[in-house]
Amino acid sequence: MARPLRIQFDGAIYHVTIRGKSRPPFFRSSSDRERFLEMLEESGRKHEVRILAFCLSRNDVDMVLETPRGNLSAFMQGMQTAYLMHYSSTRKKTGKLVRDRYRAKIIEPGDFLLRTSRYIHLIPVLVPPHSRGSVSECRRVIRSYAWSSYPETIGQRNKWTFVARDSVLRQLKGPASRREAAYRAYVEEALSHPDTEYDHIWDSSPLSVGSGEFDDKMRELHAG
DSSP: OOOOOOOOOTOOOOOEEEOOOOOOOOSSSHHHHHHHHHHHHHHHHHHHHHEEEEEOOOSSEEEEEEESSSSSHHHHHHHHHHHHHHHHHHOOOOOOOOSSEEEEEOOOTHHHHHHHHHHHGGGGGTTTTTTGSHHHHHHHHHHTTTTTSSHHHHHSSSSTTTBBBBHTTSOSSOOOOGHHHHHHHHHHHTTTTTOHHHHHHHHSSSSSSHHHHHHEEEEEEEOO
């Protein structure tokens, strides 16, 4: 059976998820994660794809990507192939690392882009053991988590300089000089007041994250 076509157009923004198999895990070491992010930067530069946010778990990858050239498939194919070659060469093993094809939902700019980036930056505390921690403990975890773009977005770290954080921060109102602090408050407020509506929006459409009107538009594009 043929795979369904991706919706691709210039300037599209996606929430991309890669779900790895449990054995072997998608990442087996910090050096694997380091190399993945290096490849993410290299592939982004090659295909002119902007990485707005990311979070790496043991078996999963979540990213927000913007494609000015409408070339998500070429970008993902190149990056995933490069990582598989790295994994095979360092582990002397071959085989499938992912459970299924990566998922890519188109995000409506504005509020939904903000909410998606917040969800991704909260991933380290959405699962045990940190999901049972206090708000202050969870705040410490997300601010110090090594494999997330959250510290870059709030101006706390400058390691992953390829992160196009301004695309996220521009969605906030107010002076540019205060947007880092505003975004930090926006994300961390959800530690005590979770955005349960976002979960419903995510589950309601296989194609997009946005308003009903935006979802209807994406369905029309997909049908066409």
